Amino acid sequence: MASITLNSIVKKYDDGFPAVNNVSLDIADGEFVILVGPSGCGKSTLLRMIVGLEDITSGELLIDGQRMNEAAPKDRNLAMVFQNYALYPHLTVYENIAFPLRLAKEKNGNGQSNGNGEGSVDDRVQKAAAMLELTEHLDRKPANLSGGQRQRVAMGRAIVREADAFLFDEPLSNLDAKLRGQMRSEIARLQRRLGITSVYVTHDQTEAMTLGDRVAVLKKGLLQQVASPRELYEQPVNLFVAGFIGSPSMNFLPATLKEGSQGAGGTGGAGGAILSSPIGDIPISAEKAAVAQGRELVMIGLRPEYFEDASLVDEAKMARGSVFTAELSHLEWLGHEQYGYIEFEPDERVGRLLSDLASEMDADELRPQVVTTLSAESRVRPGEPAELWVDASRIHIFDPETGENLTRDPEAGAELTRIAAQEREHEIELAAASARSPQNTQNTQDSRSV
Incomplete structure (x- = not known):
């Protein structure tokens, strides 16, 4: 896990257009932060700069205190989950999840690239599959899975990498309304259980309000307000935030x-x-x-x-x-x-x-x-x-x-965010206790079919 710090980040294209303009944001270790805004607000560009798929024009990106502006994506140890799943259709679920480990030539304690021991490729794939309730689907191909199952395979591939942070780029956009609701619960449960730093891009305010510890609202490349969902709703800083948040x-x-x-x-x-x-x-x-x-x-x-x-x-x-x-x-x-x-x-x-x-x-x-x-x-x-x-x-x-x-009322807003932080800590404690319990039956048969 890692903290992510953005200091006065700017992204200008060749024509001088500022897609992201002077954005500063501190994301704490283990925090779930949502980037939300209308199309063209710069949220996906900001996410791509964090992962290293876009160059930063000016400003500084720190991951766990280390400057990462010039680091290659592979050196940032970040896992990204895409909107279109990015699965290999000719590979099974097992091989799709194992792919980043194979690519990195992951080795267990015996110096071999595979095996069944603790920390081996098989061990990590099986644990991720069990966590996401994909064990019974490991031999299937992506074409035979539902949209929700495909997205969970993409999440499994991110989990096995043991990355410092998860980056989600509108991962639920291709799902129907019912599946989106179920997958929101899955993602929230998983993030609480793993306690991993997560940055999630969406244009859907329902996802923003239900998933995030804090939500960053952007408009035309400018950061408007960063706060807990409740503070955004009850104490919006301006007309734009007030009108964008709420349905x-x-x-x-x-x-x-x-x-x-x-x-x-x-x-x-x-x-x-x-x-x-x-x-x-x-x-x-x-x-x-x-x-x-x-x-x-x-x-x-x-x-x-x-x-x-x-x-x-x-x-x-x-x-x-x-x-x-x-x-x-x-x-x-x-x-x-x-x-x-x-x-x-x-x-x-x-x-x-x-x-x-x-x-x-x-x-x-x-x-x-x-x-x-x-x-x-x-x-x-x-x-x-x-x-x-x-x-x-x-x-x-x-x-x-x-x-x-x-x-x-800034004081009332700050109090709402403070209460939200306390509730988040309590949820993480409950998730950790549930994960340790041998009687953990939180996942239902219905979620296995998502």
């Missing part, structure tokens, strides 16, 4: 501050204030009003789960927000919850801001609408006025020009 995305609405009015329901309180928005007036605390003071326009951010059918909100919770009346354009019922959509007409300036944000996130055009997550018990209907409640205490306020989150 459905955070709602962005233009708003103006009405000074000197009381917050309805006590959220603003005496001396509090009201934000006027397309969905109505929203009371805010004096602290949040202060950051909007003197600004002609702000953008407010409201996640879909901040909303609810007002008739289903209890009195204790009701005091944290306000009720407004809106007409839903349509509903999407998902069984355990439903999404309600409220459309609004933005002015030209706001429409341009939404269009620019959608372009940065490599997303479809952000429609001028609000997505609300409502209880499955709600009986609101599209096309009819509905009373909805919004939790104003959780509102984010952004500068529409710079994108900065004006209401971000």
Whole structure:
């Protein structure tokens, strides 16, 4: 295992375009870090520079404290798992896993290239196969395996190398939704069990939020924020991170501050204030009003789960927000919850801001609408006025020009990341205890068929 340090890394191509621009990142020994962002943000380029497949224009790459800028890929002792598996179709599962050992002419204690002793090629292949539940498939060819099984073979090939770190380049992109979910669990379990430093590239925020100890969000080669998934979600540093993390995305609405009015329901309180928005007036605390003071326009951010059918909100919770009346354009019922959509007409300036944000996130055009997550018990209907409640205490306020989150609490965010680190340590301890237990039956028959 090893730590990985990136100091002011820059990658410029011949035309001068900076694919990666001044990225600094410290990855601790045993940490699982996710690089996420839209297409063209530089995440795969950054990963390829770590492994040595791309030259570094400027900056410094350290692996376990040793400068590796000029080192060949084979000298970095890193194992990479590719999106397309990169398996040899004419070789069996066994030989695919054993390939890097054969290539390196791995020798056991007797100085022979093969055998059955501790540390031999066969021993390491069998252990990796057992760990990944591939033992019964060792004599099969890749063409006869499922997508999930092929990806586990690729992971087995990385494991037997006993590398200092694993690098994953969108490894689940070729799998269907169900297999992706199962393989996410497999990768998380394996990383915790091995305790190996891992860097994982994805454009899928679900993978980023469920796998990573920390997530690094990139945009156009620039590092936007590095934090635990919970901190990214609850304390985003800017409009881009807030909009990119979360599904459905955070709602962005233009708003103006009405000074000197009381917050309805006590959220603003005496001396509090009201934000006027397309969905109505929203009371805010004096602290949040202060950051909007003197600004002609702000953008407010409201996640879909901040909303609810007002008739289903209890009195204790009701005091944290306000009720407004809106007409839903349509509903999407998902069984355990439903999404309600409220459309609004933005002015030209706001429409341009939404269009620019959608372009940065490599997303479809952000429609001028609000997505609300409502209880499955709600009986609101599209096309009819509905009373909805919004939790104003959780509102984010952004500068529409710079994108900065004006209401971000760095201390609260740091505490979320600290708690996440403690939970990670606990998970590693549990994984280690499970691996030592002879009664370990964690892996199920269902996962063997993935």
